[in-house]
Amino acid sequence: MTQLRKVAICKPLRTPVGKYLGSLAPLEAGALGAVILKALVERSGVDPERVDDVIFAQGYGSGEAPAIGHWSWLAAGLPLEVPGYQVDRRCGSGVQAIVNAAMMVQTGAADCVVAGGVESMSNVEHYTTGARNGVRMGDMVLWDRLTRGRLMSQPIDRFGVITGMIETAENLAKDYDINREAADAFAVRSHQNAAAAWDAGKFDEQLVKVEIPQRRGDPVVFDHDEGYRADASMETLGSLRAIDAKRDSDAIVTAGNASQQNDAAAACLVVAEDKVEELGLEPMLWFSGWAAAGCDPSRMGIGPVPAVERLFARTGMGWDDIDLIELNEAFAPQALAVLKGWGFSEDDSRREIVNVNGSGISLGHPIGATGGRILADMAHEMHRRGARYGLETMCIGGGQGIAAIFERAA
Numbered sequence: 001m002t003q004l005r006k007v008a009i010c011k012p013l014r015t016p017v018g019k020y021l022g023s024l025a026p027l028e029a030g031a032l033g034a035v036i037l038k039a040l041v042e043r044s045g046v047d048p049e050r051v052d053d054v055i056f057a058q059g060y061g062s063g064e065a066p067a068i069g070h071w072s073w074l075a076a077g078l079p080l081e082v083p084g085y086q087v088d089r090r091c092g093s094g095v096q097a098i099v100n101a102a103m104m105v106q107t108g109a110a111d112c113v114v115a116g117g118v119e120s121m122s123n124v125e126h127y128t129t130g131a132r133n134g135v136r137m138g139d140m141v142l143w144d145r146l147t148r149g150r151l152m153s154q155p156i157d158r159f160g161v162i163t164g165m166i167e168t169a170e171n172l173a174k175d176y177d178i179n180r181e182a183a184d185a186f187a188v189r190s191h192q193n194a195a196a197a198w199d200a201g202k203f204d205e206q207l208v209k210v211e212i213p214q215r216r217g218d219p220v221v222f223d224h225d226e227g228y229r230a231d232a233s234m235e236t237l238g239s240l241r242a243i244d245a246k247r248d249s250d251a252i253v254t255a256g257n258a259s260q261q262n263d264a265a266a267a268c269l270v271v272a273e274d275k276v277e278e279l280g281l282e283p284m285l286w287f288s289g290w291a292a293a294g295c296d297p298s299r300m301g302i303g304p305v306p307a308v309e310r311l312f313a314r315t316g317m318g319w320d321d322i323d324l325i326e327l328n329e330a331f332a333p334q335a336l337a338v339l340k341g342w343g344f345s346e347d348d349s350r351r352e353i354v355n356v357n358g359s360g361i362s363l364g365h366p367i368g369a370t371g372g373r374i375l376a377d378m379a380h381e382m383h384r385r386g387a388r389y390g391l392e393t394m395c396i397g398g399g400q401g402i403a404a405i406f407e408r409a410a
Contacts, residue, residue: 004106005272008283009098009406011044012268012376015208016225017364018122023222024263025122026212029058029368030065033072033118036265039208040114041078044269045280052110054084055101056267057093057117059367060124060145061086068118069097084114090153091330091394092292092402093117094266094371099404101270102287111275116267117368121146123263146261153398154297165397166243168300169253169331175299176337180252183332184237187257187361190329191232194358198225202357202384206376208265227260228362257332259360266372283409284379288389289315290404301334303401304393305341311403322405323387324353326374328394329360338395357381370394375406382408 015036018024024032033056041048056069065071070084089096094117101113126142150164162168173183197203203225211219229236242251243258269281276283291314293306304327312318319342329335335355344350357363357377360370371392378390386408393403 005108005274007102007105007287008271008273008276008281008409009285009287009375009379010269010271010276010281010283011040012266012284012372012379013040013043013206013208014266014369014373014376015210015264016222017227017366017373018222018263019226020261020263021122022226022263023212024120024210027120027210027263028064028123029062029118029120030068030071030075032120032210032263032265033065033068034075035210036116036118036208036267037072037078037114038076040267040269046112046269047279048078048082050279051082051112051114053101053104054082054114055087055097056084057087057097057368057371059088059090059093059119060121060149061088062125064125072118089292089400089402090397091328091365091367091370092396092400093368094373095290095392095394095402095404096371098268098270098371098375099290105270105272111272112279113270114267115270116265116372118265119366119368120263121261121366150397159297162298163247165300165330166253166258168298169258169334170244170248170251171299172301172337173252173333174250176340178252178333178336182336183252183257184234186332186336187237188232188234190355190358190362191229193356194225194228194362195230197357198228202380203377206380225363227262227364228358232256252333253331257361259330259365262364262366264364264366264369264373266369266376268372268375284383285406286409288405288407290402292400292402295399295401297399300397300399301330301395302337302341303395303399304338304403305401307401307403308342308391308393311405315405317389317405319350321389322391324356324378324382324385324390325350326359326378326390326392327354328365328370328374329355330365330395332361334395379406
């Protein structure tokens with residue numbers, strides 16, 4: 001059996017994360033993807049003609065930029081000979097893009113692959129399924145793909161109607177006995193960690209500024225995450241009403257302890273170890289392994305628990321090996337349920353290495369870009385701390401989890 005090649009992660013970058021209908025809204029997903037790809041080529045110094053493929057994640061694909069990895073590559077003015085495609089594993093799409101690239105490199109199908117993702121939730125379209133054959137009489141329904149995608153994330157014939165991801169988080173809050181105070185405290189920590197990271201300049205090296213065209217005058221430069229709240233406190237978050245309060249009197253998920261809808265892009269180079277020097281690149285991380293697992297769609301947020309269990313079984317690693325944990329925060333009670341599912345007690349020291357610079361609640365969750373955003377943040381933090389192994393994991397709408405381990409390159 002041919003030995004798998006060692007895989008390097010080089011130059012992970014991300015744009016700042018924009019609020020829903022915020023600063024990045026004027027750029028549709030394809031154009032935003034082009035921004036990060038152009039920056040990746042320029043900053044890494046890689047010869048773009050040596051790139052074998054471009055794999056881009058997008059949770060809300062659109063006919064406006066099909067096969068968005070290729071579309072954005074072309075929009076960036078990069079070589080026509082380089083192919084590209086799009087991958088969708090919902091919230092885990094960005095990790096899956098990196099994993100797909102790593103497997104191509106491991107097996108010799110490619111030497112150098114661009115992997116990442118993009119999402120412009122501000123520009124997700126409304127659509128109809130009833131117009132192809134015409135409507136003889138009556139109204140035509142126009143679906144909002146953002147909300148419809150959450151409702152239809154599982155087959156209703158089998159699982160019934162799940163109103164959305166908020167409902168799944170509320171289910172976990174009840175399953176794992178998580179109260180509103182604990183959820184808000186977790187969210188406050190996320191916002192405070194993000195604010196402290198920005199104050200310390202921790203994101204500076206990985207950030208790609210985005211120029212926003214204006215109708216008149218020079219472009220506006222967008223250079224800062226705009227979703228985190230430096231003033232977040234138990235008082236400010238505690239004053240918010242639960243989103244599902246009318247449906248569930250015990251509901252605890254609020255706009256303050258849930259992830260946001262966002263716009264952003266992220267990308268990195270995934271390269272064979274024996275090609276890194278030849279391409280003039282410097283490894284930042286080594287890819288160690290990955291796993292995905294399914295779970296009950298009505299408890300989709302618990303997905304990281306079986307995914308990490310499967311990953312540890314495949315790699316022979318365990319919690320004692322992990323120095324930094326990035327658990328995407330879809331919802332505070334969801335993240336807290338995962339920590340309980342992992343067996344982390346409330347005073348467990350391992351909680352201190354979870355999301356040290358914030359995550360989905362504070363920095364945002366631009367679905368297709370989240371995996372790459374987290375990887376960029378984690379890679380730089382691993383080097384600051386001298387951490388050997390970092391774990392990136394997230395839940396996935398519809399009932400999945402995904403996890404990957406990366407080793408710091410010396």
